[in-house]
Amino acid sequence: MSTGNNFSNYPPNPTEPSFASLKQFLAEESLSRFRFAMFLFVFFAGFGLLFGDPAEVGLYDPRWIRVTHVILILISLTLSFKLKSFKQYTDPVLLFHFAIMSVHSFYLLYANGLYLGYLFGLILVVFSTGVSINNRRVLIPVLLIFIAIAFFVGINVKNPRIEVGMYYFGLISSSVLSVLVIGFRMKTFETLLQADVQLEKFQANIEEELELAQTTQKSLVDLEFPESGNFRIYSYFKPLESVGGDLIKTDMAKQGELDFFFADAAGHGISAAMVSSMAVMAFKMNAPIAETPARGLTLIHESLMGMIGGFFITAVYMRLDQKKRMLTYSYAGHHPAVIIRPDGSVNTLDGRGTVLLALPKLFNKDYTIELFPGDKVLLFSDGLFEFYGEDKEFFGYDSFVNLLREHTSESGQEFLESVGKSVLNLHRSHLKDDMTMLLLEVL
Template sequence: MKHTWPIDTVTDAAQARIATARLASAYGLSPLQRTRLTAALSAHLRQCLAKGGSWLLTLYVTGTAAEQAHLHVTVIAADPAAHPPWRTSVPCARTPIAEDGSVPDSPEVLAESLLDADEDAGVLLERLAEQEQLVAFHREELHQTNQGVLALHAELDAAGQAQREAFAAEHRARRQAEDARRRLTFLADASAALTSLNHDEVVRRLPELLVPEYARSVDIWLFDGDDERRPATPHPAAAVTAARTGRPQYAALEPGGLPGVDDQPASALDPERPLLCVPLPTRRAPLGVLTLAPPGDRWDPDDAVMLIEFARRASIAIDNARRFERNRDIAETLQRALLTDLPTTPALRLAARYLPATHGLNIGGDWYDAFRQPDGSLVAVIGDVTGHGLRAAVMMSQLRTALRAYAVDGSSPGTLLTRLHTFLHHLQPDLYATAVIARFHPDEPTLTWAAAGHPPPVLRTPDGQVHTLDAKPGAMLGIPLNQQIEDHTVHLPPGSTLALYTDGLVERRAQGIDPGIARLADALAAFGPAELEDLDGSADRVLDPLLSDSERDDDVCLLLCHVAQHAAV
């Protein structure tokens, strides 16, 4: 069986090394063989990470019944032409004791792997101690018979020194790996903490993340006037240089020698305190400068590199939050301009609610409208243009305007939807919509309605019964299909309430749409006649049980139409 692991980061390399060690043990490799294999693999993975890019580690076993089985390990770059592959193989058992190449991504697994590596190293040390005892025994015998043992003794001392140096180097490597893991963990946690779409919140979090571990103080200088809300303070010359050049600057009495950072004289504002001034870059120009004072006398060079990367991520977070806020303000302004003021009549009261999706821009293609026709009938419509954003909102506005224009001649709902279908297909062939139109007749207890690919209206009669008006609807508006959408008529006694809505109210990805329609029907059935007199309050009470989850992937639109007990439409 072949096992593969993609390697892009230090964490990927560590998990691949753990999985290799586990599989080597499963195929019966001795501690010595496992240690040699994993040490060679670790050295090569370290080189791969230094070169950068994506790598793929593959492990498999070959060998027939008559041949010795071998465990093969291969590391190949995403671009094989740029970096030659690395391969090694060791003899192994043909059938594994247990084979599991999966490694959970957790600190406990990494810690367990570290202890397993120490255990293998302990076995080697025990063998080395036994060999040293044996050598010492023979050295004592040879010392009495041959002066040449002195040369052997010197060689053994040199080997011991080399071993101690190797252990010291391993200790340093482990400490460096732990420091690298700490920095990567900090960057990962900081990136997660800076995901807010409120740029003030992002700016506020920056000092909290850095002080006191990586900085004694933090000053954030933004160029676009946000600092006007704070008292004006002078900025160090190194910060001005960083803003002008776009490169990090280090101002101190002595050069810092930090990688990727230019040295500057000490700041005149505080000559005794070193300062690291890092620009906040974007694709266009820096947003500002992050000025830090070290937590001690100076920064570790690797910490300085990490802080520069932190500033880059913080800049992206601030820039994204500002873009979102600007687009959100534009979207909310446009959405308010597109919402319709509902007509008021003694016989028919209307209440509408529109809630944007909680993800992305607060604008979409859902809409509602209500207006009178020349014969006195009142038309209520609710619709949904596919997609989100400004394009869907503009198309929704055009459909609403076209519908009002088509309705001037008193056409029925089915005819109006048929015309809208033709209009949308010719205007935007790649855009579609759904809609329901309900027509309340003057002086007649009837309701005429038609639907095109839209969730069915729900009607509550005065006796508390709820009916789903699911007679045959038309297809979606705008699809490449010639269709004539039919009208449907139902009896509408006084005191009835009609609910028109979009799928964002009733559809949930894990459940579908039918359970949501049933919950809407239950909510309408639970109202008493007196409660429906307060139609705005009833609209809110309908939304509460259906939108108990705070996250909405789609816009929500609801239009309630209540016929008074003793009045004409």
């Protein structure tokens, strides 16, 4: 028999948003805090521009200083939205503006006798800087210099309008609070980053395990089949994840017939693949001694019953007599396979049987059908029809059989690919189960 196969993972949805790493998230969060501080700075620096001349109320506050400072802040704010690489410079740019704002504020405090309005503004600037900065090793020395300048201004100011103690208390307390806030926040960030490192290591280990599991999974689905002049066999397999629960296995029976074991373990992923692996071993062990397909299913059921709990497997066991062109098959809870005649008619291979591992005893029987040149027998998993289409209606088994009638003129791998593509085009979302098909053609 000739070979034919398709083994690939379901492609990711290109429209699905990708999730950023924790480090990227923290960088974005830092950029947001920087913009918050800049908006606060521009409000404080520009607030005086909204009113008349400060000299009218006895304050010295040159307008050109505020205008210059507002322009610098707006430039930085604009760059934060325009430059993608700006997020890595938020700390030094913020400290630059904090330094300018502090010099401006201390100058106005000194010139205006510690005017309370300027003091409140500077307290707000100190606190917002502490909330927005990321590096406490940089912030603490900056704040120490800031407090030293504050003491210098407080000592040398003439005719203070408020208590100098209040002035000291406001600036020192806001500086201490800023350090405490950044300390608490950075400790939380460091804990998150450590957790992220551990998560990345765990994810790397999982990916290695999945690669190994996928290699094992490929051995569960036969991709090459014994050669014969009268028959051709083709397979199609698209697992939902890196590994799945569907399997296709063949084996030569003791009288020279060819046995097929097509099964679907409940669920998908690694656990289903493990169950499928055990089912394959049971099939390989029992196929040589199984007198009939029904007996083969019983032996597989008995072999697995004591080892697997909480899972069940639907399966079809077929035995092909190549000389007589007779196909004997038995079901274990699997939906009916179909036979496609040369005239394009599509009929089900009737039969029923108990699901493997569902009950202590298996109840199933053998069915036999004669094959003729041009016949095609198709086995398929429920992933081909158990889904909701674009109209949000359940597709179902009967609809899948009707879809097959649109492709009866095709054969071989082309037939399987066309059917698989048609099913994928009907999905309104991602696959919900593995998609597996086995095609047996009679020449």
